[in-house]
Amino acid sequence: MAPNRAWQRMLSGRRLDLLDPSPVDIEMEDIAHGLSRVARWNGQTAGAWAYSVAQHSLLVEALAGQRGLARRWRLAALLHDAPEYVIGDLITPFKAVVGLDYRELEGRLALAIRIRFGLPATLPKAPQEAIKRADRAAAHFEATALAGFGDVEARRYFGREPRVPRTLAEAYLSPWPPAEAKRRFLARCAALGA
Numbered sequence: 001m002a003p004n005r006a007w008q009r010m011l012s013g014r015r016l017d018l019l020d021p022s023p024v025d026i027e028m029e030d031i032a033h034g035l036s037r038v039a040r041w042n043g044q045t046a047g048a049w050a051y052s053v054a055q056h057s058l059l060v061e062a063l064a065g066q067r068g069l070a071r072r073w074r075l076a077a078l079l080h081d082a083p084e085y086v087i088g089d090l091i092t093p094f095k096a097v098v099g100l101d102y103r104e105l106e107g108r109l110a111l112a113i114r115i116r117f118g119l120p121a122t123l124p125k126a127p128q129e130a131i132k133r134a135d136r137a138a139a140h141f142e143a144t145a146l147a148g149f150g151d152v153e154a155r156r157y158f159g160r161e162p163r164v165p166r167t168l169a170e171a172y173l174s175p176w177p178p179a180e181a182k183r184r185f186l187a188r189c190a191a192l193g194a
Contacts, residue, residue, distance in 0.1 A: 023116035034085025047175035073127035083109035137162035
């Protein structure tokens with residue numbers, strides 16, 4: 001019997017140690033590929049395709065840009081859920097049940113990803129808060145457009161409807177096939193210098 005392993009082989013050929021992830025084992029192609037195939041909302045969304053974390057990340061980055069987030073931090077916004085290319089997208093209630101071990105693993109991966117792409121190990125407070133606001137805004141739009149939430153319920157969990165052009169959000173709320181989500185994610189990463 002083979003010993004337990006704590007690494008994931010990526011399509012790039014890299015082996016990513018899940019307990020001690022190294023920035024040198026992280027490739028943007030692997031991130032884009034994984035995120036384009038990970039479903040938000042546990043796949044409980046309307047549309048012909050699952051709404052992917054890659055597409056959600058593009059929406060968050062666009063919303064953060066609308067709110068004036070500097071270009072340098074827009075890459076951080078795009079990569080805010082990047083650890084999910086390895087660990088998947090657990091819905092918030094499940095993260096609470098799983099507890100600190102999950103959060104620690106997610107944090108280690110996020111740290112390695114930030115370092116790999118030239119971002120600081122810890123983001124400054126202002127960009128971090130701006131990304132969090134954009135993430136909540138994206139969740140509000142996704143909840144009401146794709147995940148079956150009514151307006152009152154969405155306000156309870158995600159706050160009032162964000163003050164950004166709804167047309168901006170709508171451009172990202174029709175689920176794309178995985179190959180399209182991956183292509184757009186990689187193009188945006190390149191445009192942001194990653």
